[in-house]
Amino acid sequence: MLILGYNEITKDFHSLIVDKDVPQGDHFLRGDPTDRATLLRAGIEKEDTLIVALEDDEDSIYAVALSRELNPKIKIGAIVKKAENVDKIYAAGADYVILESNVLSREIIRFLLVPRAASFFDRVVLSDELEIIGVDLPKEYEGKRIMDTDIRRRIGTVIAVKRKDKIIKAPSPKLLLQKGDILLFMVERKEINKIREMMGQWIYHRD
Amino acid sequence: MWSSFPLKNRLLIFLLMLISTILVGSLGYVIIKTYVEHESTSLTNAIFFSIATISTLGHYPRGIELTSDAGKWFTILYLILGMGTIFGGIQALVSPWIEMKIRNAIKERKIPVPKDAHVVLCGWNDIAREVGEYLQMVDIPFVIVAKDAPLNFPGVNGDPGDMDALKLANVERASALIALLDEKKNVVITLTARRLNREMRIIALSEREESKNLLIKSGVDVVISREKLLRSLLDHWIKGDFTHIFSGEIFGDLKIKELSVGKDMAGRSLKELRFRERVGTAIGIYRRGLLITNPKAEEILKEGDIVIFMEGENHADTGIQ
Numbered sequence: 001m002l003i004l005g006y007n008e009i010t011k012d013f014h015s016l017i018v019d020k021d022v023p024q025g026d027h028f029l030r031g032d033p034t035d036r037a038t039l040l041r042a043g044i045e046k047e048d049t050l051i052v053a054l055e056d057d058e059d060s061i062y063a064v065a066l067s068r069e070l071n072p073k074i075k076i077g078a079i080v081k082k083a084e085n086v087d088k089i090y091a092a093g094a095d096y097v098i099l100e101s102n103v104l105s106r107e108i109i110r111f112l113l114v115p116r117a118a119s120f121f122d123r124v125v126l127s128d129e130l131e132i133i134g135v136d137l138p139k140e141y142e143g144k145r146i147m148d149t150d151i152r153r154r155i156g157t158v159i160a161v162k163r164k165d166k167i168i169k170a171p172s173p174k175l176l177l178q179k180g181d182i183l184l185f186m187v188e189r190k191e192i193n194k195i196r197e198m199m200g201q202w203i204y205h206r207d
Numbered sequence: 208m209w210s211s212f213p214l215k216n217r218l219l220i221f222l223l224m225l226i227s228t229i230l231v232g233s234l235g236y237v238i239i240k241t242y243v244e245h246e247s248t249s250l251t252n253a254i255f256f257s258i259a260t261i262s263t264l265g266h267y268p269r270g271i272e273l274t275s276d277a278g279k280w281f282t283i284l285y286l287i288l289g290m291g292t293i294f295g296g297i298q299a300l301v302s303p304w305i306e307m308k309i310r311n312a313i314k315e316r317k318i319p320v321p322k323d324a325h326v327v328l329c330g331w332n333d334i335a336r337e338v339g340e341y342l343q344m345v346d347i348p349f350v351i352v353a354k355d356a357p358l359n360f361p362g363v364n365g366d367p368g369d370m371d372a373l374k375l376a377n378v379e380r381a382s383a384l385i386a387l388l389d390e391k392k393n394v395v396i397t398l399t400a401r402r403l404n405r406e407m408r409i410i411a412l413s414e415r416e417e418s419k420n421l422l423i424k425s426g427v428d429v430v431i432s433r434e435k436l437l438r439s440l441l442d443h444w445i446k447g448d449f450t451h452i453f454s455g456e457i458f459g460d461l462k463i464k465e466l467s468v469g470k471d472m473a474g475r476s477l478k479e480l481r482f483r484e485r486v487g488t489a490i491g492i493y494r495r496g497l498l499i500t501n502p503k504a505e506e507i508l509k510e511g512d513i514v515i516f517m518e519g520e521n522h523a524d525t526g527i528q
Contacts, residue, residue, distance in 0.1 A: 114465050
């Protein structure tokens with residue numbers, strides 16, 4: 001993984017960080033992150049994931065476009081400050097964009113309106129106490145309704161079903177499960193191994 | 208005395224005083240000219256004398272000035288009286304006009320500040336705008352306190368760290384305050400606001416996780432750490448798990464809600480209550496500060512429990528309670 005931009009958010013990721021002003025060290029590279037030669041020196045062509053979090057949105061947009069050109073297969077996640085730049089940076093080739101003010105304002109609203117649910121969300125997203133995992137639908141459940149299976153008893157409540165590109169949130173117990181469905185659960189971290197044994201391999205989570 | 212009259216009345220009083228001053232002058236002039244100096248004179252000369260004197264013109268055309276001692280004394284006294292009328296009058300007329308100018312410069316606000324049970328937003332930036340727009344949408348009253356508070360929302364222009372600005376925003380009776388400036392400023396805002404209101408919930412933004420304790424000690428209830436939140440979203444995206452999708456799609460649209468269990472629901476299980484069909488999918492229960500995850504359908508609810516649930520697609524439009 002490669003990171004463009006050294007700041008409070010990125011400084012603890014243990015990957016190569018490229019910025020004009022970085023401390024001395026093995027996983028830092030001093031240079032202009034919007035410069036083609038710097039990106040090549042950082043080995044962008046061999047990387048699979050890129051995080052772009054530069055001080056200036058325009059720099060981030062340019063860095064995304066440049067990286068996309070240098071490595072068409074790389075997965076790019078980016079953080080922007082201004083709402084108008086979200087579309088621009090997606091157009092430049094980003095796969096996942098976080099709009100800072102949006103994330104923060106939503107978090108504030110949650111704590112304002114539903115404080116308990118917000119602290120619950122906090123435990124899921126910010127700590128490793130709880131986790132959302134995806135499990136491939138076992139063959140024996142294909143064509144059955146959720147209520148007719150022992151899924152809830154064995155693992156827990158299905159909070160969503162991913163079906164192709166769609167996510168069915170809080171599915172009805174009467175939902176007919178189909179081949180290729182991915183069931184999403186919210187589980188305590190310590191339970192994950194138990195589930196792994198029960199359900200075979202579960203996907204969409206790599207440590 | 209002047210300030211107790213409205214501007215229109217002041218103008219009228221000023222004109223009356225001016226006219227009576229001129230009349231007194233003209234009358235005195237005619238009496239002295241006729242009976243002391245034994246000269247003939249006209250009304251025009253009398254009025255000219257009066258106005259030339261009180262306007263401190265400084266000299267009179269030949270034949271108009273009073274030359275006797277009594278006439279000179281009259282001129283001196285009349286000059287003092289006239290100047291008093293003119294300067295006093297001008298001051299009384301001009302000062303309210305200047306006041307008005309100043310008041311307009313401070314920008315008079317049309318939208319009133321909410322009186323109670325409102326949210327006070329401290330600081331004006333993209334986050335405040337988004338929170339404000341949302342609160343407006345769900346009809347929760349709020350006020351913005353900032354040096355550059357916008358005019359299209361209820362607002363108070365001022366430093367949110369100042370007691371006076373917070374008082375203008377009726378912080379004493381607010382239900383929540385949100386501090387959106389930097390850590391240093393947020394600490395000052397919290398300390399100030401807590402002196403006015405012990406009960407309300409204070410939510411503060413923090414750049415760094417390490418400032419959290421300081422903010423909590425100052426009186427903040429919930430610290431939202433920018434660094435931690437953004438990093439965790441990136442982290443989940445890198446790991447490729449589902450949380451980042453969820454945070455956008457479900458948590459983002461406030462599909463996760465909470466419900467506190469009252470007497471009517473206590474003692475019955477989720478299954479008995481048909482919780483899933485009627486309310487949503489229960490994903491956790493807070494009971495005396497402990498969190499029970501993935502509650503079973505047979506789980507019996509107790510009074511005071513807080514059920515965290517997700518609305519299903521069919522409940523999606525019920526909005527926020």
